[in-house]
Amino acid sequence: MNPPIAQLCAALDYRFQTPERLEDALTHRSASARNNERLEFLGDALLNLIVAEYLFQRYPKASEGELSRLRASLVKGETLADLARELKLGDWLRLGPGELKSGGYRRESILSDALEAVIGAIYLDSDFSTCRNWVLHLYRDWLTRLSSANELKDPKTRLQEHLQADQRPLPTYNVLEIRGEPHAQSFIVECVVTGLRTTAIGSSRRKAEQESARLMLERIA
Amino acid sequence: MNPPIAQLCAALDYRFQTPERLEDALTHRSASARNNERLEFLGDALLNLIVAEYLFQRYPKASEGELSRLRASLVKGETLADLARELKLGDWLRLGPGELKSGGYRRESILSDALEAVIGAIYLDSDFSTCRNWVLHLYRDWLTRLSSANELKDPKTRLQEHLQADQRPLPTYNVLEIRGEPHAQSFIVECVVTGLRTTAIGSSRRKAEQESARLMLERIA
Numbered sequence: 107m108n109p110p111i112a113q114l115c116a117a118l119d120y121r122f123q124t125p126e127r128l129e130d131a132l133t134h135r136s137a138s139a140r141n142n143e144r145l146e147f148l149g150d151a152l153l154n155l156i157v158a159e160y161l162f163q164r165y166p167k168a169s170e171g172e173l174s175r176l177r178a179s180l181v182k183g184e185t186l187a188d189l190a191r192e193l194k195l196g197d198w199l200r201l202g203p204g205e206l207k208s209g210g211y212r213r214e215s216i217l218s219d220a221l222e223a224v225i226g227a228i229y230l231d232s233d234f235s236t237c238r239n240w241v242l243h244l245y246r247d248w249l250t251r252l253s254s255a256n257e258l259k260d261p262k263t264r265l266q267e268h269l270q271a272d273q274r275p276l277p278t279y280n281v282l283e284i285r286g287e288p289h290a291q292s293f294i295v296e297c298v299v300t301g302l303r304t305t306a307i308g309s310s311r312r313k314a315e316q317e318s319a320r321l322m323l324e325r326i327a
Numbered sequence: 328m329n330p331p332i333a334q335l336c337a338a339l340d341y342r343f344q345t346p347e348r349l350e351d352a353l354t355h356r357s358a359s360a361r362n363n364e365r366l367e368f369l370g371d372a373l374l375n376l377i378v379a380e381y382l383f384q385r386y387p388k389a390s391e392g393e394l395s396r397l398r399a400s401l402v403k404g405e406t407l408a409d410l411a412r413e414l415k416l417g418d419w420l421r422l423g424p425g426e427l428k429s430g431g432y433r434r435e436s437i438l439s440d441a442l443e444a445v446i447g448a449i450y451l452d453s454d455f456s457t458c459r460n461w462v463l464h465l466y467r468d469w470l471t472r473l474s475s476a477n478e479l480k481d482p483k484t485r486l487q488e489h490l491q492a493d494q495r496p497l498p499t500y501n502v503l504e505i506r507g508e509p510h511a512q513s514f515i516v517e518c519v520v521t522g523l524r525t526t527a528i529g530s531s532r533r534k535a536e537q538e539s540a541r542l543m544l545e546r547i548a
Contacts, residue, residue, distance in 0.1 A: 143390065143391035144383060144389075144390070144391055144394065146391065147379060147383065147391045147394050147395065148379055148380060148383050150379075151372075151375045151376040151379040151380070152376055154372045154375060154376070155372040155373055155375070155376045158368060158369055158371075158372040159369060159372070162365060162368065162369050168365075169364065169365070170364035170365055170367065170368045173365065173368050174368065234455045234456075235455075285506070285513075286513070286528050287528065290527075290528045290529070292506075292507070292513060307507050307508065307511050308511070
């Protein structure tokens with residue numbers, strides 16, 4: 107038995123005009139053909155825009171790449187699942203018998219999808235401005251924690267600065283292999299720092315280099 | 328020399344409170360450090376949401392996958408570049424000397440990025456509702472052309488229906504290879520129809536199957 111939905115409304119600090127919208131948002135596809143997948147599609151787009159606009163206004167000097175990276179860290183499933191856990195959203199999920207048995211109410215993707223669906227439901231129940239305020243309030247701790255310093259820098263920049271601070275030679279990046287058809291290539295790149303090597307795969311050379319630098323930082327920093 | 332910007336405002340059917348926003352939206356990164364990349368980031372998120380909400384409301388029975396596919400067809404670079412050409416946006420672009428020489432004002436990615444930036448600029452200059460109306464008006468011909476039939480169906484479904492209509496045996500899909508680390512896997516899948524084979528690579532088995540079905544359809548349909 108789920109606890110009464112009024113408790114969740116209190117936790118969300120939002121009163122639904124049409125409570126069925128919230129019920130839909132909490133219904134996983136394993137429980138019903140009428141589920142939260144469409145609301146999740148809408149909520150995902152809302153979240154992306156609301157966070158994009160917030161970052162755009164807050165960081166007037168940040169490049170498009172920096173804004174994208176910051177947004178990615180805020181809207182990824184892991185962050186959303188953390189927020190969903192703070193709201194105890196899992197207690198109100200409607201799951202099918204299989205997902206219930208396997209503890210689906212704790213699973214990251216189910217929690218993050220449900221939270222996106224709640225965002226979509228609040229939008230449909232109110233308007234863009236109300237939904238935006240709700241999302242920014244939900245994220246308040248994450249947004250205050252965002253430092254304008256390191257998170258704005260990509261792994262290659264951070265690696266370079268880390269090595270320079272230690273007066274060590276700079277890294278080199280080598281493309282080891284390019285796989286796949288021209289429209290769906292994967293790049294395998296290594297990052298070399300005085301004998302140490304990390305390799306990474308990515309859908310572009312730049313992405314693979316960044317990932318190899320991130321792995322190198324984890325190893326040496 | 329670009330034609331006067333007032334002509335573009337007339338073509339856009341939008342009068343900017345702050346015309347510098349439109350100028351920024353038309354400035355490619357090859358022309359100035361103050362360029363349209365940040366506005367493009369914002370405009371991309373706006374476009375995704377506006378189209379998502381439109382499709383959500385118009386197709387109440389469509390699945391999340393169908394909505395995603397429809398949206399992808401509307402917001403892809405090719406579609407945006409077509410719309411930018413209708414507006415003759417290329418005539419007002421500010422490009423660096425290299426891009427000018429190589430005809431950058433005709434290039435698809437430059438046109439589509441600039442149009443996204445214009446969407447971002449209109450939003451900043453007005454509000455969400457004005458921007459949404461502008462985008463839906465821009466897309467009016469595309470939206471009336473959207474049939475609710477075939478575009479809602481994925482390639483595997485269309486291939487199956489095509490074969491059934493011809494009373495031919497149904498396709499089989501085989502995973503030939505899984506590459507890469509668990510967090511960045513690529514799937515290579517073949518689609519087999521009475522001796523014909525197409526293979527495709529994708530970041531999930533489902534995506535690779537759909538792509539192999541699409542290739543098969545191109546071959547036999």
